[in-house]
Amino acid sequence: MARVLALLGSINVGSNRIKMAALKEALAASGFRDVETVAASGNVILTDERDPAMIEIQLESVVAQNFGFKSCAMVRTADEVRRAIDENPFHGTGPEHGSDKMVHSIFLSQQPDKARVDALIEEHRGKGSERLALGDRVLFLDYVHGVGVSSLSNKLLERRIGCKGTARNMTSLKRILEKMD
Structure with missing residues (x-):
């Protein structure tokens, strides 16, 4: 399984406040595996084999549904x-x-x-x-x-x-x- 980095935009900027523990919990509840956050600015390392574009769509959806604002997600390999x-x-x-x-x-x-x-x-x-x-x-x-x-x-x-x-x-x-x- 591939470890990838998900870079979430607009996290902990302005009024878009999220505790990383809550983000990690929401992502795990949505089926993401081995979720690890790095710093408090929307850096998430996880395991996923799907197409990066599909991962990005799901990540953006999780943020919108759980935290009430729109974020952009960029998925990259090491x-x-x-x-x-x-x-x-x-x-x-x-x-x-x-x-x-x-x-x-x-x-x-x-x-x-x-x-x-x-x-x-x-x-x-x-x-x-x-x-x-x-x-x-x-x-x-x-x-x-x-x-x-x-x-x-x-x-x-x-x-x-x-x-x-x-x-x-x-x-x-x-x-x-x-x-x-």
Whole structure:
């Protein structure tokens, strides 16, 4: 059986508060096996052999039915999580790389059109210090001075590139990957 990571968006953001024990219990009651949460931001490791798209639909349904709000779910394998770390051009050591807390991989619901991402990068040029790059169903983003001072909100990014996404910083992804391995 395959262990996968489910990244749930909008968890413990704003009024969307969920205790991880309650999330774990709701997922187990819905038939998910070996459910383990990592941190309090909607990172769930579980065992499931189904198509990732089917898992995502069920996860979104469980959150809506049990907690009363809409969340997006992105399911990834350990290899995909590893690539989201290793292929992030802003992650690493040296002065050209950002700090692990500021460098994010935004997991996307689909591969966005490259032209839309290029337009977003061009539109943002000169407006802020953030850096963006596109990967395989992931948008790499170095917030440089912090998420809170950036104009690149999740809503703006989703609107510009035409797909949903949920972000995790390198610190979180490394911790998640350790638990998956």
